[in-house]
Amino acid sequence: MKAAEQNELLTGNLKMNLIKLALPTSIGYALQSMYDMVDIYWIGKISANAVAGVTVFSTIFWIVVVLNEIIGSSSISLLTQSYGKNDMERTKRILEQTLTFKMLVAVIAGIIISIILEPLLRFFSKDELVIKAALDYGYIRIFFLPIMFASYSVNTALRCLGDSKTPMNIMIFSSLVNIILDPVFMFDKIPYTNIPGLDMGVFGAALATVISTVVAFGVGLFILINGKARIKIDLKGLLKLDWEIDKKLLTIGLPNGIEVLMRNLSSMITLKFVSTYGTNTVAALGIGSKLLGFAFTPIMGMSSGSSTMVGQALGADEIDKAKETARFSAIADAVMMGIFSLVAILFPEEIMKLFINEKPVIEIGITMIRILIPSLVLAGWTIGLGCVFTGSGHNTPFLLASIVSRWIIQIPFLYLSTNILNLPVIAVWLSFVLSEIGEVAVVLYHYKKGIWKATRV
DSSP: OOOOOOOOOOOOOOOHHHHHHHHHHHHHHHHHHHHHHHHHHHHHHOOOOHHHHHHHHHOOOOHHHHHHHHHHHHHHHHHHHHHHHTTTHHHHHHHHHHHHHHHHHHHHHHHHHHHHHHHHHHHHOOOHHHHHHHHHHHHHHHHHHHHHHHHHHHHHHHHHHTOOOHHHHHHHHHHHHHHHHHHHHHOOOOOOOOOBBOOOHHHHHHHHHHHHHHHHHHHHHHHHHHHHSSSSHHHHTTTSSSSSHHHHHHHTHHHHHHHHHHHHHHOOOHHHHHHTTOHHHHHHHHHHHHHHHHHHHHHHHHHHHHHHHHHHHHTTOOOHHHHHHHHHHHHHHHHHHHHHHHHHHSSSSHHHTOOOHHHHHHHHHHHHHHHHHHHHHHHHHHHHHHHHHHHOOOOHHHHHIIIIIIIIIIHHHHHIIIIOOOOOOOHHHHHHHHHHHHHHHHHHHHHOOGGGOOOOO
16 A cells, blocks of 8 residues: 555645544444433433442443553554554554453453452442442443453554544444343333333343444454455454563553543542432432533544544654644534533533433532533543644653642542532532643643654654
8 A cells, every 4th residue: 555545644634634534433432422321311211229320330440441541542652653654564463462452451350340349339329229230230341341442442443544434333333233222121111112121120221232332343353354444454463462562552551541540530539529419419420421421422533533643643754734633623622512511501401301300310410510511611622632642652641631630629629628618519510620620731731842742652
């Protein structure tokens, strides 16, 4: 393949190339987030305890996903820069190692989290119904953790090679599988019909998610092995480890992984503070988390596309194109988050009623949405500029931003407002806004400092 064909993202109108790359990814993420929303919608039909149980488990579960983040962010830098240099053999080996190494790490992580899951759940809630829901939902998700990790890498790899449409199609298909299976597995009778279901409750929601993940991984792996992608991998390469590459997969993304760990640990502590306000508040936070996940889908698509373009630009020593990509991404992300925030502020009650009918949860959620959601504009700007760190492999600013925003600002503010001043739950929502202000300040400082411009992997 000729160099011009390899670096087609860097030729022509960069903004249009970024939109073309990001749009399919955003659609795919939107569908993936949609089935998270569908999960919480159906779980909300069971009870607030069920929503709270899934919320507590999900908060704990994302601690394990830190390992996926470390290897995943490393692989973006390695894949895009190798591909930008037209080194196809090394790109192939990096892709194979990412899949194999991720699954190995996920097996180890799954064993550990399965052992400590119940004690951790009891730290956050004494409500036996909440704990039972969390366990019913959680164990099967943990068992299929290796497939989940590998599925992420298949889609990431295809995007790093400049193909965002295939991951979009995979995610759309797997999302539809999940959306269809949810009500069938969860209820004794499929809602709004007379068709009998399997009545598995929250376990059914988890099973539907697992099946959709297996489907996504299977389709993606088939595409990569059969040479239908720009890089063809083989089973022989998947069955051996390459320490030279594996070491980089662990170290390049380590600051980013520690950042996610710090963020998730702070989320656990935040959840502990929230739990003092009762199960209804935990349930509202769970719904809010899903809303945030859905809101982030367009900017995650933009971030994925811009990181790919930045990595390829740096691999080809095109610094100005990397800067142009990041600036456009930041502006576009902030505008999209502004539009979403406006809709949420105008219709908070209607949004909450989509997920739950219990009035106390809805009332808590209305205040949460009006205070917390506008901070997404700042988050959009932060994520947009942050693509230069992921693309270059200079991930330390993410870690520093997390330490400042979560551990120096949010957690002390929460402790002061809940344990000392005994403020109402509105203080919890304000803590997120203050945290976001701190994060954008740190990211902007390191973007302007410019170390990422000289970083190569």
